[in-house]
Amino acid sequence: MGKVTGTTSATDPEKVEWEDDGQILRCPWHGWEFDIATGESVFNPHKVRARSFDTAVESTSDDTSEESATDGGCDCGAVEGDQPPVDTYEVDVEDQQVVVYL
Amino acid sequence: MAEMIRELGDHPRVVQVVMPMASQHPYGHEYYWPMYEAAEEMELPIAMHPYTEGHGVTRPPTGAGHPNTYFEWHTLLGTYAMGQLVSLVAEGVLAKFPNLNFVVIEGGLSWVPHFLWRMDKDWKALRAQVPYLQKPPSEYVRDQVRFTTQPIEEPDNPEHLLQILEMMHAEETVMFASDYPHWDTDSPVYALPPMSDEMEQAVMAGNAQELYGLPNDPTSLPTN
Numbered sequence: 039m040g041k042v043t044g045t046t047s048a049t050d051p052e053k054v055e056w057e058d059d060g061q062i063l064r065c066p067w068h069g070w071e072f073d074i075a076t077g078e079s080v081f082n083p084h085k086v087r088a089r090s091f092d093t094a095v096e097s098t099s100d101d102t103s104e105e106s107a108t109d110g111g112c113d114c115g116a117v118e119g120d121q122p123p124v125d126t127y128e129v130d131v132e133d134q135q136v137v138v139y140l
Numbered sequence: 141m142a143e144m145i146r147e148l149g150d151h152p153r154v155v156q157v158v159m160p161m162a163s164q165h166p167y168g169h170e171y172y173w174p175m176y177e178a179a180e181e182m183e184l185p186i187a188m189h190p191y192t193e194g195h196g197v198t199r200p201p202t203g204a205g206h207p208n209t210y211f212e213w214h215t216l217l218g219t220y221a222m223g224q225l226v227s228l229v230a231e232g233v234l235a236k237f238p239n240l241n242f243v244v245i246e247g248g249l250s251w252v253p254h255f256l257w258r259m260d261k262d263w264k265a266l267r268a269q270v271p272y273l274q275k276p277p278s279e280y281v282r283d284q285v286r287f288t289t290q291p292i293e294e295p296d297n298p299e300h301l302l303q304i305l306e307m308m309h310a311e312e313t314v315m316f317a318s319d320y321p322h323w324d325t326d327s328p329v330y331a332l333p334p335m336s337d338e339m340e341q342a343v344m345a346g347n348a349q350e351l352y353g354l355p356n357d358p359t360s361l362p363t364n
Contacts, residue, residue: 046271051232052170054271069265081267081276 040066045080063088142178149182152362155352156243157184160191161217162198167224168231176233180240185286185351187243193220214324217291221247222255225285229259232272234280241351243286246319250293253307256281282309286351288317289343290326298333305335311342315351 044059063074065088071080077090128139148154157179165171167188179186193201193213200206202216221244228234228242259277263270273280287308295301305314316332319325332343348354355361 046268048272051236051272071268079264081264086264 040064042074045071142174145175145178145182145184149178149184153364155184155354156187158187158189158245160193161188161220161224161247162191162193162195162201164197166227166231168227168229168233170231173233173236176237176240180237183239185241185243187245188221188224188247189245190217190220190247214291218247218249218251222251225255225281226259229273229277229280230270232270234284235272235274238284241284241286243288243315243351245288245317246290247287248291248293249287249289249308249314250301250304252281252287252313253304256308282313286313286315286347288315289331290317290319291324292326292331302333302335305333305339305343310335311339312347314343315348316344 041064042060043062043064044056045062046054047057048054058073061074062080063072064070065072070086072078072088073080073083077088079086079088130137130139145157149157157175159167163172176186192198194206201213201220203219207213225242225244234240234242256278259281263273263277267273270277293301293304308314316328317326318328328344332340335343349356
């Protein structure tokens with residue numbers, strides 16, 4: 039994905055200005071600049087343009103509550119039921135050796 | 141220099157300002173702009189001719205450094221012109237002084253198409269560095285820079301040289317030069333390949349007449 043940035047503009051070599059910040063998509067391969075809203079290139083908008091797609095910001099469900107927010111822990115499954123979902127083994131100490139019975 | 145251009149520029153026998161092909165800075169540098177302003181005001185083209193490359197405060201005459209032979213310097217005459225031209229384009233001189241013309245003398249010309257193609261390609265990616273250019277770099281050169289033919293390149297197949305002349309729009313951009321009587325002089329009869337009558341008229345006379353405001357009848361030129 040290319041960088042979303044702005045670009046320079048000038049009518050005189052002695053006065054260059056930064057403009058369209060956040061509206062210019064710069065191709066990561068060759069650096070060509072495109073208007074992110076239209077796909078038109080900056081250097082030749084009438085001939086060179088990037089393919090554009092319809093985009094919109096929409097909610098993904100009717101319920102707008104934050105139910106999917108996490109508590110900050112890892113997303114590795116919840117512990118359910120009375121017994122933890124782990125295997126246990128008999129362990130004993132014999133002659134100063136830890137013995138695990140499988 | 142700017143004062144001198146204004147003082148002498150309207151003399152009837154002065155038709156252009158000539159600079160050596162090298163100086164302390166590339167010619168796009170703002171240091172030289174007062175001179176360009178004066179030349180545009182006096183309607184005089186500025187020509188560049190090899191001479192100073194590698195001398196005094198200038199840079200080595202080749203990109204590789206100081207050569208040991210005149211052979212190397214002469215072979216690479218066009219490369220110094222490339223350095224000056226890309227500077228004039230990139231620093232915005234041609235854009236800022238749209239009525240100012242430059243002339244490249246004694247640099248040959250077969251390098252011009254390659255030079256223009258490279259600038260236009262780079263401009264697509266690096267336009268943000270030169271935002272004052274309102275059109276592709278090659279168009280500034282085509283509109284404001286003229287190239288003289290000598291020392292003309294001589295490919296085995298003369299047709300190839302004609303193709304290069306067509307690539308650089310010679311009917312607008314090229315002027316014949318002989319450099320007579322130097323050792324590398326070109327003949328006005330034999331140096332150039334056969335070409336269309338229109339291109340030949342432009343290269344041998346028309347483009348220079350237009351640039352310098354020369355009359356059809358040479359005897360009407362001022363003699364003193």
